[in-house]
Amino acid sequence: AQKITQTQPGMFVQEKEAVTLDCTYDTSDPSYGLFWYKQPSSGEMIFLIYQGSYDQQNATEGRYSLNFQKARKSANLVISASQLGDSAMYFCAMREGILTGGGNKLTFGTGTQLKVEL
Amino acid sequence: EPEVTQTPSHQVTQMGQEVILRCVPISNHLYFYWYRQILGQKVEFLVSFYNNEISEKSEIFDDQFSVERPDGSNFTLKIRSTKLEDSAMYFCASSEDHPYSNQPQHFGDGTRLSIL
Numbered sequence: 001a002q003k004i005t006q007t008q009p010g011m012f013v014q015e016k017e018a019v020t021l022d023c024t025y026d027t028s029d030p031s032y033g034l035f036w037y038k039q040p041s042s043g044e045m046i047f048l049i050y051q052g053s054y055d056q057q058n059a060t061e062g063r064y065s066l067n068f069q070k071a072r073k074s075a076n077l078v079i080s081a082s083q084l085g086d087s088a089m090y091f092c093a094m095r096e097g098i099l100t101g102g103g104n105k106l107t108f109g110t111g112t113q114l115k116v117e118l
Numbered sequence: 119e120p121e122v123t124q125t126p127s128h129q130v131t132q133m134g135q136e137v138i139l140r141c142v143p144i145s146n147h148l149y150f151y152w153y154r155q156i157l158g159q160k161v162e163f164l165v166s167f168y169n170n171e172i173s174e175k176s177e178i179f180d181d182q183f184s185v186e187r188p189d190g191s192n193f194t195l196k197i198r199s200t201k202l203e204d205s206a207m208y209f210c211a212s213s214e215d216h217p218y219s220n221q222p223q224h225f226g227d228g229t230r231l232s233i234l
Contacts, residue, residue, distance in 0.1 A: 037225070044227040045161070052220050104223075105151070105166055108161040110160045
Protein backbone atom coordinates (compact mmCIF):
# COMPACT_ATOMS: atom_id res chain seq x y z
CA ALA A 1 0.00 0.00 0.00
CA GLN A 2 1.13 3.52 -0.71
CA LYS A 3 2.16 5.41 2.39
CA ILE A 4 1.23 8.80 0.94
CA THR A 5 -1.55 9.21 -1.59
CA GLN A 6 -2.25 12.38 -3.53
CA THR A 7 -5.22 11.70 -5.75
CA GLN A 8 -5.24 14.98 -7.68
CA PRO A 9 -2.60 14.96 -10.41
CA GLY A 10 -3.64 18.47 -11.46
CA MET A 11 -5.70 21.32 -10.04
CA PHE A 12 -6.75 24.71 -11.34
CA VAL A 13 -7.70 27.67 -9.18
CA GLN A 14 -8.58 31.28 -9.92
CA GLU A 15 -6.30 33.94 -8.54
CA LYS A 16 -7.36 35.13 -5.05
CA GLU A 17 -9.44 32.00 -4.46
CA ALA A 18 -8.64 29.29 -1.91
CA VAL A 19 -7.66 25.80 -2.98
CA THR A 20 -7.35 22.51 -1.11
CA LEU A 21 -4.79 19.90 -2.10
CA ASP A 22 -5.56 16.43 -0.79
CA CYS A 23 -3.20 14.08 0.99
CA THR A 24 -3.99 10.81 2.73
CA TYR A 25 -1.46 8.68 4.50
CA ASP A 26 -1.05 5.18 5.83
CA THR A 27 0.95 4.35 8.92
CA SER A 28 0.62 2.26 12.04
CA ASP A 29 3.17 4.36 13.87
CA PRO A 30 1.60 6.56 16.57
CA SER A 31 4.19 9.32 16.17
CA TYR A 32 4.66 10.79 12.74
CA GLY A 33 4.95 14.09 10.98
CA LEU A 34 3.45 15.34 7.76
CA PHE A 35 5.20 17.89 5.57
CA TRP A 36 4.22 19.81 2.49
CA TYR A 37 6.77 20.94 -0.06
CA LYS A 38 6.41 23.15 -3.11
CA GLN A 39 8.37 22.48 -6.29
CA PRO A 40 8.22 25.32 -8.86
CA SER A 41 9.11 24.63 -12.48
CA SER A 42 12.70 25.63 -11.69
CA GLY A 43 12.95 22.41 -9.68
CA GLU A 44 13.91 23.34 -6.14
CA MET A 45 12.00 21.89 -3.17
CA ILE A 46 10.64 24.47 -0.76
CA PHE A 47 9.35 23.50 2.69
CA LEU A 48 5.91 24.98 3.40
CA ILE A 49 4.32 23.56 6.54
CA TYR A 50 4.50 20.77 9.09
CA GLN A 51 1.90 18.89 11.14
CA GLY A 52 2.81 16.47 13.94
CA SER A 53 0.56 13.58 14.84
CA TYR A 54 0.31 14.76 18.43
CA ASP A 55 -0.27 18.40 17.62
CA GLN A 56 -3.54 19.60 19.10
CA GLN A 57 -4.15 22.30 16.54
CA ASN A 58 -3.99 22.43 12.78
CA ALA A 59 -0.79 24.00 11.54
CA THR A 60 -0.86 27.39 9.86
CA GLU A 61 1.92 29.31 8.12
CA GLY A 62 0.87 32.53 6.47
CA ARG A 63 -1.46 31.67 3.57
CA TYR A 64 -0.90 27.95 4.11
CA SER A 65 -2.89 25.87 6.55
CA LEU A 66 -3.26 22.19 7.12
CA ASN A 67 -6.63 20.52 7.50
CA PHE A 68 -5.49 17.60 9.64
CA GLN A 69 -8.05 14.86 10.25
CA LYS A 70 -6.23 12.16 12.16
CA ALA A 71 -9.04 9.62 12.25
CA ARG A 72 -9.41 9.82 8.47
CA LYS A 73 -5.61 9.91 8.03
CA SER A 74 -5.74 12.99 5.90
CA ALA A 75 -3.60 16.13 5.92
CA ASN A 76 -4.91 18.44 3.23
CA LEU A 77 -3.08 21.63 2.37
CA VAL A 78 -5.21 24.75 2.07
CA ILE A 79 -3.78 27.72 0.21
CA SER A 80 -5.80 30.89 0.73
CA ALA A 81 -5.85 33.87 -1.62
CA SER A 82 -4.00 32.07 -4.41
CA GLN A 83 -1.36 33.99 -6.32
CA LEU A 84 0.12 33.36 -9.74
CA GLY A 85 3.40 32.46 -8.02
CA ASP A 86 1.68 29.56 -6.30
CA SER A 87 1.63 27.65 -9.59
CA ALA A 88 3.87 24.67 -8.88
CA MET A 89 3.96 21.00 -7.99
CA TYR A 90 3.03 20.31 -4.38
CA PHE A 91 4.24 17.24 -2.54
CA CYS A 92 2.95 15.77 0.69
CA ALA A 93 5.52 13.77 2.68
CA MET A 94 5.59 11.78 5.89
CA ARG A 95 8.19 10.94 8.44
CA GLU A 96 7.41 8.05 10.80
CA GLY A 97 8.70 7.23 14.25
CA ILE A 98 9.33 10.77 15.39
CA LEU A 99 8.97 9.98 19.10
CA THR A 100 10.63 6.59 18.88
CA GLY A 101 13.72 7.63 16.93
CA GLY A 102 12.49 5.55 14.05
CA GLY A 103 14.47 7.21 11.31
CA ASN A 104 14.45 10.47 9.48
CA LYS A 105 13.58 9.63 5.93
CA LEU A 106 10.70 11.35 4.21
CA THR A 107 8.28 9.35 2.10
CA PHE A 108 6.72 11.46 -0.63
CA GLY A 109 3.47 11.30 -2.52
CA THR A 110 3.24 11.64 -6.30
CA GLY A 111 2.39 15.32 -6.11
CA THR A 112 -0.33 17.67 -7.34
CA GLN A 113 0.35 20.16 -10.11
CA LEU A 114 -1.41 23.41 -9.23
CA LYS A 115 -2.10 26.05 -11.85
CA VAL A 116 -3.33 29.47 -10.73
CA GLU A 117 -5.25 31.34 -13.41
CA LEU A 118 -6.19 35.00 -13.76
CA GLU B 119 18.47 32.74 5.30
CA PRO B 120 21.00 29.86 5.24
CA GLU B 121 20.48 27.35 2.49
CA VAL B 122 21.69 24.02 1.17
CA THR B 123 23.85 24.46 -1.93
CA GLN B 124 24.47 21.82 -4.57
CA THR B 125 26.97 21.67 -7.38
CA PRO B 126 26.88 21.25 -10.27
CA SER B 127 23.35 22.20 -11.24
CA HIS B 128 23.57 19.92 -14.27
CA GLN B 129 25.94 17.02 -14.90
CA VAL B 130 26.15 15.08 -18.15
CA THR B 131 28.11 11.84 -17.98
CA GLN B 132 28.76 8.84 -20.20
CA MET B 133 27.30 5.53 -19.03
CA GLY B 134 29.81 3.60 -16.96
CA GLN B 135 31.62 6.67 -15.72
CA GLU B 136 31.89 7.69 -12.09
CA VAL B 137 30.15 10.84 -10.96
CA ILE B 138 30.36 12.84 -7.74
CA LEU B 139 27.57 15.16 -6.72
CA ARG B 140 28.44 17.76 -4.14
CA CYS B 141 26.44 19.45 -1.41
CA VAL B 142 27.10 21.98 1.29
CA PRO B 143 24.45 21.50 4.01
CA ILE B 144 23.32 24.25 6.34
CA SER B 145 26.15 24.77 8.80
CA ASN B 146 24.48 23.90 12.13
CA HIS B 147 22.60 20.92 10.76
CA LEU B 148 23.48 17.44 11.90
CA TYR B 149 21.59 15.14 9.53
CA PHE B 150 22.20 14.96 5.81
CA TYR B 151 20.22 13.22 3.11
CA TRP B 152 20.18 12.38 -0.55
CA TYR B 153 16.98 11.94 -2.49
CA ARG B 154 16.38 11.48 -6.17
CA GLN B 155 13.52 12.31 -8.49
CA ILE B 156 13.29 10.61 -11.84
CA LEU B 157 11.65 12.94 -14.37
CA GLY B 158 7.90 13.14 -13.78
CA GLN B 159 7.98 10.86 -10.76
CA LYS B 160 7.93 11.31 -7.00
CA VAL B 161 10.88 12.08 -4.82
CA GLU B 162 12.57 8.94 -3.44
CA PHE B 163 14.79 8.63 -0.38
CA LEU B 164 18.29 7.29 -0.97
CA VAL B 165 20.29 7.69 2.22
CA SER B 166 20.62 9.56 5.48
CA PHE B 167 23.89 10.36 7.19
CA TYR B 168 24.64 11.32 10.76
CA ASN B 169 27.78 11.46 12.85
CA ASN B 170 29.94 10.44 9.92
CA GLU B 171 28.08 7.29 9.10
CA ILE B 172 25.03 6.13 7.19
CA SER B 173 22.01 6.01 9.49
CA GLU B 174 19.50 4.66 6.99
CA LYS B 175 19.44 3.72 3.32
CA SER B 176 16.88 2.55 0.82
CA GLU B 177 17.03 -0.44 -1.50
CA ILE B 178 17.94 1.96 -4.31
CA PHE B 179 21.19 2.78 -2.52
CA ASP B 180 23.16 -0.26 -3.63
CA ASP B 181 26.91 -0.88 -3.84
CA GLN B 182 27.18 1.54 -6.75
CA PHE B 183 26.42 4.42 -4.42
CA SER B 184 28.46 5.88 -1.61
CA VAL B 185 28.36 9.01 0.52
CA GLU B 186 31.09 10.88 2.24
CA ARG B 187 31.65 13.95 4.34
CA PRO B 188 35.25 14.65 3.33
CA ASP B 189 35.58 17.80 5.41
CA GLY B 190 33.53 19.90 7.79
CA SER B 191 31.29 21.40 5.15
CA ASN B 192 30.84 19.17 2.11
CA PHE B 193 28.66 16.12 1.71
CA THR B 194 29.05 14.08 -1.45
CA LEU B 195 27.20 11.35 -3.30
CA LYS B 196 29.29 9.14 -5.58
CA ILE B 197 27.87 6.84 -8.21
CA ARG B 198 30.61 4.44 -9.16
CA SER B 199 29.56 3.21 -12.60
CA THR B 200 26.57 5.13 -13.89
CA LYS B 201 23.68 3.50 -15.72
CA LEU B 202 21.06 5.07 -17.95
CA GLU B 203 18.45 4.63 -15.20
CA ASP B 204 20.52 6.81 -12.85
CA SER B 205 19.38 9.83 -14.85
CA ALA B 206 17.39 11.92 -12.40
CA MET B 207 17.37 15.05 -10.28
CA TYR B 208 19.37 14.44 -7.13
CA PHE B 209 18.51 16.48 -4.08
CA CYS B 210 20.63 16.97 -1.03
CA ALA B 211 18.86 17.93 2.19
CA SER B 212 19.83 18.67 5.74
CA SER B 213 18.08 19.07 9.05
CA GLU B 214 18.96 19.92 12.59
CA ASP B 215 17.10 16.82 13.65
CA HIS B 216 17.45 15.16 16.82
CA PRO B 217 15.68 11.84 16.11
CA TYR B 218 12.82 12.92 18.33
CA SER B 219 12.28 16.35 16.85
CA ASN B 220 10.10 17.58 14.06
CA GLN B 221 12.45 19.86 12.23
CA PRO B 222 11.89 20.00 8.47
CA GLN B 223 14.48 18.89 5.99
CA HIS B 224 15.77 21.76 3.89
CA PHE B 225 16.50 20.87 0.31
CA GLY B 226 19.04 22.19 -2.12
CA ASP B 227 18.11 23.17 -5.67
CA GLY B 228 19.17 19.78 -6.97
CA THR B 229 21.64 18.43 -9.51
CA ARG B 230 20.18 17.19 -12.75
CA LEU B 231 22.19 14.12 -13.75
CA SER B 232 21.93 13.03 -17.38
CA ILE B 233 23.54 9.72 -18.38
CA LEU B 234 24.25 9.26 -22.09
